[in-house]
Amino acid sequence: MKISTNLKSSFKLLFAGLALSAVLASCSKDFDNTPAPAVSGFNIIHASPTTELLDFYVNNTRGNNQNFGFTQRFGYYEVYSGTSKISVTKKGSGTPLIGENFNFQPERLYSLFIVGKVDSLKYLMVKDSVSLPASGKANIRFVNASPDAPALNLMVGTAAADLVTDKAFRQYSEFLAVDAASKVTLTAKNKTTGAIEATLPNVNIEAGRTYTVWAKGLKAATDSTKLGLAIFTH
Structure with missing residues (x-):
């Protein structure tokens, strides 16, 4: 071949x-x-x-x-x-x-x-992305797939600054490098007010991996389709 x-x-x-x-x-x-x-x-x-x-x-x-x-x-x-x-x-x-x-x-x-x-x-x-992260790092992208959510920021763990800012429905970031870490909380925040809209706790971010984090569901829902965060590994 x-x-x-x-x-x-x-x-x-x-x-x-x-x-x-x-x-x-x-x-x-x-x-x-x-x-x-x-x-x-x-x-x-x-x-x-x-x-x-x-x-x-x-x-x-x-x-x-x-x-x-x-x-x-x-x-x-x-x-x-x-x-x-x-x-x-x-x-x-x-x-x-x-x-x-x-x-x-x-x-x-x-x-x-x-x-x-x-x-x-x-x-x-x-x-x-088909690029491998730098040593000790992982790559993360954020996608806002929630139809009624506001524009969102994504914070990883307790970082001083948000990793991604101002992503409205159907908008997404590039892949960005972050430090590998265990049991961190991913937080989606309202871009305008700073209010927490959704969290995903206990996430392990492994060095050398590439991830997509995405906002899912509806802000107005209370059932299994309510607003939240999900993650998958490429």
Whole structure:
């Protein structure tokens, strides 16, 4: 199997777990000297504040083989680079709630958030980092996926300054370096008033890891879809 010499080593590590079928397909291309097709990958995150289960489709092929509920994530899901259509339906329905074409760049990773209420879904596609953090550091990005939350700041632990400031719905930060730490509390604060809107305690931030922290749910809700914070590791 031929691999581009300019491929970052960190990207190789991230793609090591991609589907074996694509690896075999690309290797088979070597026999006739045809270049292997480029691949990309994406996470997909159910960030719509609803108890409704969803299905997602990539070019009309269903991507999830199990229930896809609020706050759940699938990925990295492999696609050939270029244009692919991503559609979302209610579980078991063939009628798309939203569908959009995305241009996946070769050898790139993405996170696709399904946001908004179930009757008015939107996408938020963001590029993921393939750079390893500096020694003793981790990388953190913040995404505001709460439709009715105010613009938010993110504070990590008891830091003197907020790590991220002023992110409204569907806005997000770059990946930022933080010190590794154990059992820290992540805090989302109202950008205007400074009031605490949500917290996530006892988070372990490991050196060498890359994380996305995201605001989920509805400020107006009191059930399982209420405003909170979630985190996942890339």
